[in-house]
Amino acid sequence: MDKKIGLFWLRDDFRFAKNNGLIEATSNHDQVVVFYLYKNDSYKDQEAQKWWLSKSLFNFRKKLNDLNISLEIVETNSFKIFFDKLIKKKDFSIYWNKVYEPDYLKFDEYLLRNFKNKNIHHKRLKGNVLNDVEEIKKSDGTPFKVFTPFWRTAEKYYVEKIPTKEKKIKKCKKKIKYFNNCIEPDKILPKKNWFKNFEKIWFPDEQRALKELQVFIKERITNYSEARNFPNIVGTSKLSPFIKFGQLHVETIWNECIKKKSRTIGTSKFLAEIGWREFNHSLINFFPHMLKDNYSKKFDKFPWEKNSEFLNAWKKGLTGYPIVDAGMRELYSTGWMHNRVRMIVGSFLVKHLLIDWKDGEKYFKNCLLDYSPANNVAGWQWVAGCGADAAPYFRIFNPILQGEKFDKEGEYVKNWVPELKNLSKKFIHKPWEFNDEKFRLGRDYPYPIVKHEEARAKALNAFKKI
Numbered sequence: 001m002d003k004k005i006g007l008f009w010l011r012d013d014f015r016f017a018k019n020n021g022l023i024e025a026t027s028n029h030d031q032v033v034v035f036y037l038y039k040n041d042s043y044k045d046q047e048a049q050k051w052w053l054s055k056s057l058f059n060f061r062k063k064l065n066d067l068n069i070s071l072e073i074v075e076t077n078s079f080k081i082f083f084d085k086l087i088k089k090k091d092f093s094i095y096w097n098k099v100y101e102p103d104y105l106k107f108d109e110y111l112l113r114n115f116k117n118k119n120i121h122h123k124r125l126k127g128n129v130l131n132d133v134e135e136i137k138k139s140d141g142t143p144f145k146v147f148t149p150f151w152r153t154a155e156k157y158y159v160e161k162i163p164t165k166e167k168k169i170k171k172c173k174k175k176i177k178y179f180n181n182c183i184e185p186d187k188i189l190p191k192k193n194w195f196k197n198f199e200k201i202w203f204p205d206e207q208r209a210l211k212e213l214q215v216f217i218k219e220r221i222t223n224y225s226e227a228r229n230f231p232n233i234v235g236t237s238k239l240s241p242f243i244k245f246g247q248l249h250v251e252t253i254w255n256e257c258i259k260k261k262s263r264t265i266g267t268s269k270f271l272a273e274i275g276w277r278e279f280n281h282s283l284i285n286f287f288p289h290m291l292k293d294n295y296s297k298k299f300d301k302f303p304w305e306k307n308s309e310f311l312n313a314w315k316k317g318l319t320g321y322p323i324v325d326a327g328m329r330e331l332y333s334t335g336w337m338h339n340r341v342r343m344i345v346g347s348f349l350v351k352h353l354l355i356d357w358k359d360g361e362k363y364f365k366n367c368l369l370d371y372s373p374a375n376n377v378a379g380w381q382w383v384a385g386c387g388a389d390a391a392p393y394f395r396i397f398n399p400i401l402q403g404e405k406f407d408k409e410g411e412y413v414k415n416w417v418p419e420l421k422n423l424s425k426k427f428i429h430k431p432w433e434f435n436d437e438k439f440r441l442g443r444d445y446p447y448p449i450v451k452h453e454e455a456r457a458k459a460l461n462a463f464k465k466i
């Protein structure tokens with residue numbers, strides 16, 4: 001055993017299973033301290049995730065306590081300043097898992113160099129992916145830009161890897177304190193308490209994540225390929241925030257899914273969605289410009305329109321298109337939105353309203369509990385048509401037909417837009433065709449802010465300009 005203190009830098013790794021860095025720290029040291037660096041400005045535009053983060057810290061700290069490991073939350077303005085100070089102490093060894101985002105990986109290089117120069121024992125381990133980003137490239141060494149060949153290669157590579165022996169976290173001898181002036185998880189909570197509703201829906205904890213995974217595999221995975229399209233039912237796993245914060249490792253998901261004797265289409269489709277997550281992480285690391293700009297440069301000349309009135313109507317779920325409004329209200333209320341509806345509301349913003357996808361991305365970032373730079377940026381650019389392997393710009397979702405196809409009875413809409421609850425199936429996705437004493441458009445529900453056919457023609461015209 002190493003006599004020094006083992007430090008584990010906790011990022012998106014709120015779990016015991018397959019937490020490589022924490023497992024290594026407890027194998028090598030009798031005394032381990034887990035620390036979380038809270039940088040206020042990195043959560044500036046991620047209000048919803050402040051809630052998930054705060055609860056995750058609270059719940060994880062309790063679990064770590066039982067193993068005589070303390071979790072200390074340190075507030076800092078800069079990772080660099082923090083580590084430059086820490087490095088002078090020299091009474092520790094340090095471990096952390098990779099986060100597959102360019103800024104994190106770049107900072108890792110700085111740390112690895114400095115720890116090495118100062119002779120401080122350190123180890124950076126694999127994070128929450130199936131394959132490391134560098135492992136999956138085309139045979140000519142260049143990165144994939146299309147999903148299907150990427151996933152074919154990535155899946156095969158993962159399956160053929162020799163599995164490493166699964167280690168467990170060990171209980172430490174004695175709990176110690178290491179950092180001064182630590183903060184409590186509550187300090188991270190958002191100022192506005194709209195998150196109170198989240199507390200009725202989500203429980204940010206590893207045990208809960210594992211349970212939800214089991215329920216999904218037992219009850220829903222077989223029909224996943226079909227059911228995942230319908231927002232009025234729970235057809236998907238709803239595991240995304242747990243995956244984002246690392247309560248679940250994607251290898252655990254993989255292993256549990258393939259335990260099922262026969263691999264159904266549902267299982268393959270579900271694992272392919274995990275594959276999309278891997279693909280998106282590969283994209284943002286090989287093409288980091290796409291985190292801030294269009295992946296496809298030709299979209300730099302796209303004539304987006306600035307229209308704060310439209311943008312606000314979209315955010316508030318007051319566009320006059322029921323399926324769009326339902327989605328935006330689900331997002332605000334629950335911190336999550338169904339994938340089909342994410343595509344519909346995204347398409348509506350960029351194509352019907354001609355508003356830059358970056359404005360939508362920013363709003364999602366603030367409201368989504370599962371926000372991840374890779375998935376959000378790639379999701380938005382897929383919708384807008386400027387991403388890698390994206391939906392072509394000229395394919396414009398018709399929000400009425402999408403509603404009629406995927407929310408046939410209007411149940412999803414009625415749940416989130418209660419002012420439409422008395423409308424029949426015939427009118428639920430086009431309330432402007434309905435009028436009676438009890439329901440007046442403009443009074444009880446907004447007129448559509450744009451007309452579908454006109455907006456479609458305008459979008460196609462704008463596309464011609466690039």
Ligand SMILES: Cc1cc2nc3c(=O)[nH]c(=O)nc-3n(C[C@H](O)[C@H](O)[C@H](O)COP(=O)(O)OP(=O)(O)OC[C@H]3O[C@@H](n4cnc5c(N)ncnc54)[C@H](O)[C@@H]3O)c2cc1C
Nearest residue numbers: 236237238239240273276277339342370371372375376379
């Ligand atoms: C405009 C837009 C923005 C999005 N922003 C995010 C985001 O910030 N964070 C995020 O995790 N997902 C994002 N997605 C992808 C997808 O909508 C969510 O991952 C999914 O809805 C989460 O629900 P689930 O866990 O029930 O998914 P399931 O269908 O059960 O899928 C299982 C897991 O696979 C991954 N996954 C599923 N679909 C996708 C996809 N299309 N792309 C990448 N990974 C996927 C997620 O980790 C998900 O939890 C976005 C999609 C769009 C169209």
